[in-house]
Amino acid sequence: MTEALRPHGIELRHFAVLIELVDRGPTFITPQGVALFHAVHVAAEPLAERLIAELVSGEPEQLMDLLTRFAYPAGDDA
Numbered sequence: 001m002t003e004a005l006r007p008h009g010i011e012l013r014h015f016a017v018l019i020e021l022v023d024r025g026p027t028f029i030t031p032q033g034v035a036l037f038h039a040v041h042v043a044a045e046p047l048a049e050r051l052i053a054e055l056v057s058g059e060p061e062q063l064m065d066l067l068t069r070f071a072y073p074a075g076d077d078a
Contacts, residue, residue, distance in 0.1 A: 001015075001044060001047050001048075004040075004043040004044050004046075004047050005040055005043065005044065007043070008036060008039055008040045008043065010036070010040060015040050015044065018033070018036065018037040018040065019037075021033070021037070022034075022037055
């Protein structure tokens, strides 16, 4: 993933922040920030696909469900 993000001048942790800003909404985000998010998202997509390439039918969705439940546990107010 690092190699896909490097040409855009950001690290994985920066991409994670951009994802949160787009998903949850920022207090303020520039058009340059939105353009950067979209460019990095396009660059990261093929690498993300490689991460799930060995999974069988239904497993990518199951993995996403599990990761979502870990990140946002039921009853978590955050």
